[in-house]
Amino acid sequence: MKVVTGLLAAVLVMGHVAASHAVVRIGEDRGGRIGTYVDKYQNLRNSGQSVIIDGLCASACTIVLGAVPHDKICVTSHAALGFHAAWDIGSDGQAVTNPEATHMLYLMYPSAVRRWIQQRGGLTRRMIFLRGRQLADMYRPCYLDAQASSAH
Template sequence: MRFRVVSALVVLLAMFAGDAGAAVRIANDKGGQIGPYLDAFVTLRKTGQRVIIDGPCLSACTIVLGVVPRDRICVTPRAQLGFHAAWNPGTNGRPILSRAGTKALWELYPDDIRTWLKKRGGLKPKMVFLSGNELMSMYRVCD
């Protein structure tokens, strides 16, 4: 399922490649592995396209904040960002925290996002959410 979400994003990016006036809408992205998201958002950054966050953008999806320039990201009142520490599947599918992955995420996030996360204890196993007026005070509200 996660692979399909990232694949759909890559297909969407390919459809609009070269059209800097187009926008990619993130409306229900539950995240997945860091690597494919990083690749997809680097590709998106190169296209010059705008990003509209219009619903949940959770876990690895939040990498968009550190890869796509801030002036090309806007949020709607429905936008919701969800942050947590990185993990790998262990035996029996149980998550095992990844210090390296968590460090990589942390370093990708803009300073204001790191400051917000620090006030909530940093990147922890439990997801913390940024939405509503607090998010809209940090990012441009979509027209």
């Protein structure tokens, strides 16, 4: 019985270690509905997983910056974050900017990202991209030597 208890304890400890080092990779994510991403990233935050941004993370995908702790996010040289105003479909079927949702989205971002957005005229219909040196100055670099699951 003592051996079984010891094995069970070892399995539980190893399971905890593996879960705490789990990594989610964001590659080519063009975004979607804000509510869906808020829920997805709150669950990711609660899991304690780290995030590798290794490609495009645009629109609602960028909510990850506000939902997941800064020290749990790293970026590769391929990372690019795309920001724009939130929008709804109008009665004529065309995209209509939603000022309230845009403001809520803006407030989700860390202060350094908000400053960067403001320096470029704020969130508008036009997509602006944060990448390269400017992104690397805000987030730590990561290397793809860890196994990562794709977050789609």
